[in-house]
Structure formats: C-alpha cells, structure tokens
Amino acid sequence: MENYLDALINGFLSTTKWTWKSILFEVPWYTNYFWGLIVISLLVWGLEILFPWRKNQSIFRRDFWLDAFYMFFNFFLFAIIISGVYDVLKVLFGEIGITAKSLALIDTSSWPVWAELLLFFFILDFVQWFTHVCLHRFPVLWRFHQVHHSVKEMGFAAHLRYHWMENILYKPLKTFGVMLLGGFEPEQAYIVHFAAIAIGHFNHANIKLTWGPLKYIFNNPVMHLYHHAYTLPRGSFGVNFGISLSLWDYIFRTNYIPEESGTIPLGYPGDETMPKSFWGQLVYGFKKSKK
Secondary structure (H helix, E strand, O other), X not given: OHHHHHHHHHHHHHHHHHHHHHHOOOOOHHHOHHHHHHHHHHHHHHHHHHOOOOOOOOOXXXXXXXXXXXXXXXXXXXXXXXXXXXXXXXXXXXXXXXXXXXXXXOOOOOOOHHHXXXXXXXXXXXXXXXXXXXXXXXXXXXXXXXXXXXXXXXXXXXXXXXXXXXXXXXXXXHHHXXXXXXXXXXXXXXXXXXXXXXXXXXXXXXXXXXXXXXXXXXXXXXXXXXXXXXXXXXOOOOOOOOOOEOHHHHHOOOOOOOOOOOOOOEOXXXXXXXXXXXXXXHOOOOOOOOO
16 A cells, blocks of 8 residues: 555656646756647647638637646646556556566567657557547547537637546556557657647647648548537547547548538537536536436
C-alpha cells in the first residue's frame, strides 16, 4: 500500500513540477507542450481569421472561450490530477509481472529513427481511431462524447473540447499500443505529438482545406466537419472517425463527404439538453438523458 501511495504522490508532484517549469521556459523547447499548444493555436486561429471558410462566422465564435479553457484543462490540469493514478497502475502491473517488454510484439531497437517515428505515429493514430469509433458505437461512451459533439460552430479550439472521461479511455489504450512496440517512445516523439496537435487543430478550424490527393491519407477540416454533422446517413452511428489520418475511414468505409459548402448544422439530436457551462458538462454523462 505504501508503494501505491508513494507512486500516487510522486506522479502528481512530478507532473505539476514539469508543467510549472514548462510555463517558465525551464524545459527543452521540444518538450514544452504548454507554449507549443499556445503557438500552434495562435497560428491556426490566425489562418481562420485570414482565410475563413464560413465567412459569416465570428472570430470569437459561439463557445470560443469555453473551448479555449477546455484546451488547457484537458491538456494540463486534468493531466496533473490523474497523473498519479497512472504511476500507481505501473507499480501494480510491475508487481504482477506485466511489463512493456513482456507484451512487446515488435523489436524496433535496430530500426532507423524515421521508421520508429512513422510506426509510432500510425499505431497511436489507429488506437485513437478505434477508440473514437467505440465512443460513438456504445451508448454508455457516447454520453460522454456528446460534450465534444455539442459544438455548434466549428473552430480550432473545439479540438480539445471533450469530457474528462475520454482521457480515462484514450490514455490506457494509447499506452497499451506503445507497450506492444516494446514500451518505446522515440527520443524524437515530440515531432509526432506536435504534429497531432497541429492536425487536430486544423481539422476543427474554420478553414477549407482538403490536402488534395493526400486527403485519402490525412484528415482535414472538410472531412471532419461532416463527422460533427447534426444529420448522419440513415442507419449510421457516425462517420469520418479519423484523428490525424483519414486512411482508416477509407479502409473501413466510414468515410462520408456529401458536399463541401461547410454550412451544415452541427451537433446531434437532443443536444439542447447539454449544459452550457463547463461545470455542468464536467458531470454530464453519468446518467441517461431523459430524451
């Protein structure tokens, strides 16, 4: 029990300390996700302002500040709160003999860095795509994911507007995916993480961008807007589940882009019951909707 308590406390304190040092520029720039998130957000927001897809949408669109708060809550505040729990799980798994090496399916130690990074990117993105499908497919998970889909006007900050329970779902599965690769995270993994943030921001931005022929590989704002469409194809529980890559949607035939006006209604049937405040959304999903 003492080992678990130490892991809980040490995990919380180390993450808090690292976040504070990031704010003060006391960590290497390539690991400074605090200011990295701010720089990427300002750049993508600037592109929204200069090249808006929906020209009648306000620069400070509906729920802009709520979504901006969600970015920092989900990326940093909640990460601090939950960090000790993950350290406890590491201790628990270690005690029962489950380690990264014991689950490894691929030995990448002799691979070139670029190949490791590419595999790392593909594995993590597929895990996220699969988790995203589950969030839509199973009602108990969909109730939490409704927070993200309650966005009524799309913009870059909507990327990180999601219920904190999604962290609980995504993080273990992403960690499991890494463990299958021998527990490695390449030294240059920051390239993958920053790329994922940038692509996610672009996918939610008020910008009409499809990447040309690369649209069959990379997700884009046009494709992702229809993931948030109020009206879905008959019999569908969702479309365009891609996170960074659209590839999985084309492979598993969940792709759907009926037109490209960008003016479709967003949300989901019954979204009027979603609380408007952060605190209301914080506890949303733990009981069935009356509708």
